[in-house]
Amino acid sequence: KANAIIFGSLILATILGVFGQGLAYFLNEIFAKIHPVYYLTVLTIISLFLYLSSFFWAYLQYKKLKIGKEKLELYTLGISCIGLLTSWWSLFVLAMWWG
Secondary structure (H helix, E strand, C coil): CHHHHHHHHHHHHHHHHHCHHHHHHHHHHHCCCCCHHHHHHHHHHHHHHHHHHHHHHHHHHHHCCCCCHHHHHHHHHHHHHHHHHHHHHHHHHHHHHHC
16 A cells, blocks of 8 residues: 555656646646646646655655665665656756746
């Protein structure tokens, strides 16, 4: 169950970070007609929060002795690599949208 939460938040954060631009246009069509950059800003913040929370959940599971040190290192490495690349991309796209 703990692994599902970690992987679920990691996958959701990656989807929001990579496809945030398209999701912002979609949300603009479905919900209030505000500028899509505001939707993209919220999606980027949620994506960053989910990466941080997946790292926190992995550390919490290590402290509760549900996962070992080797697995924590693997989780940390995976979350860091995927999270940094995706976050840099989504922040770059957000900066370009804000001009």
